[in-house]
Amino acid sequence: MYTKFSFKKWVVAVVLSTPLLTLAADISLLNVSYDPTRELYVEYNAAFAKHWKAKTGDTVTVKQSHGGSGKQARGVIDGLSADVVTLALSYDIDEIGAKAKLIPKDWQKRLPHNSSPYTSTIVLLVRKGNPKGIKDWNDLTKPGISVITPNPKTSGGARWNYLAAYAYALKHNNNDDAKARDFVKKIYKNVPVLDSGARGSTTTFVERGIGDVLISWENEAFLAQKELGPDKFEIVVPTLSILAEPPVTVIDKVVDKRKTRAVAQAYLEYLYSEEGQEIAAKNYYRPTLESVAKRYEKQFPSISLIKIDDVFGGWQKAQKTHFADGATFDQIYQK
């Protein structure tokens, strides 16, 4: 009699607790990102999942998709349902707003530091011993030097590469646009192959052994050195480079439809936290949080960095003058 009663009680207890158990939800997010962030987000996604589980009890799985920044933006415009995008430059995210109306115009004001939780810059990667004696941007214009860089039409990193070289040329030619164009034209004459994304160019250079110098994201250059051995490649820091700000945003139309706004927002905000910044720095992205930046000070060489807003008048203008159809890049790349 007693056992029967307790069994009943047990059943009731289980039934009552079922809703409590199901409250801990399984959520999935899709982060559409650019090419070199693969390793960064593998590590960060695991850390965020742990943080979110501790905070809310929910299990969150973040799916990743990577490719050239422009190509990835095109994917989102064509309906790739990204909860968040973490791309190489703001123009590509602007396009998602302009072409598909998925985000508001002022998206970049929603998070600190122009919505860029980490920054990076552009450096040169050469083979061990620097056999061609490459020291700065002007060495890339010399005949007989083979330069590897991706296609600015599809890759974000490629556009930063181009602008860094252009800024150097402007500085050394008293801001003479014609001379700067000529300078960049000479560099692209030396490019045997344009891959569609930064990682493609890295594998062309390090794996397939093509080229004397790779114009590369700083983080990508460090990673190649780490993965394939510092005995094979050397990083050359140019006298001037560009401050690259890879921004992030939630895609409003998608998160509202999927009801994932809270977790998507938290996912991006956590990038700014101590732990998020630590992971970024470990993956060779320059942290924006002062305390973490101090700890990793020695890892990053100090370079004189120009800002795109100061030299090129922001991404909208730079894109129009340099990378739109028939603009400067198209003109100089015609052989």
Next chain:
Amino acid sequence: MTATTVSQHVRYQTKVAHRRATSEPAWVRWTFIAIALAFLTLFLFVPLAAVFTEALRKGWHTYLSALVDPDALSAIWLTLIAAAIALPLNLIFGVAAAWAIAKFEFRGKSVLITLIDLPFAVSPVVAGLIYVLIFGLQGWFGAWLIDNDLKVIFAIPSIVLATVFVTFPFIARELIPLMQAQGKDEEEAALVLGASGWQILWRVTLPNIKWGLLYGMILTNARAMGEFGAVSVVSGHIRGLTNTMPLHVEILYNEYQYAAAFAVASLLALLALVTLALKTFVEWQSAKHAADAERESNE
């Protein structure tokens, strides 16, 4: 006129009858054999061996863990699903198209044949883009699909569509010449004897083409599993969700995980080898089948 052609033909025949087909000097024969073998070794055996050595470079443990990785398993699964859907669809379409073209005369037949060949002529990347333009958010049906919570592009349906598109000539192309050579005598005989349309299809047409059909299915399957370009355009490259095996190989390779990349590649190579073995078996069976049929008809 006819007489001279015949006599010329006879003269030609008597002239070549002096030489046997294999009477070339030994060095010519061996040179050709050596060239063919060297070519095969260079372009087939060495890369195949390289795939397996690279895959096993870090030992069996790395090899197996690369294959049971959740993203790899999902890629293998998706590849199998895409092939499993594309194959029956192409089977029905291929048989129907080949049957119509080989056994009937109708207007626009040559247009239909050209259309069937279209996927051979169009670059796979363009094939993928077609579906982005139709089902993408900025495409014809994109907005409607989103409103109704239907996912086509960057999801499994578009991967299946792209796979069907690139593979659909294989079965039809395999069957058309076979069915044309067979003619329609047997079908007509069956009709005269009072068989219905379905009876003719099941008892006469299908048994006659079964080996050719099997061969076409094997080719379709091989291409479906190996397709890269078209699937790459419509996939969206979401790990563990919309990556097929060839796409997964590319990702691993680009992430410096060479052993894992080659491990998955070796699985694809194994699939190809199994396909090859099956194909050889089917060819052998169909040749035997044809020889048997000939002997029967001669008796």
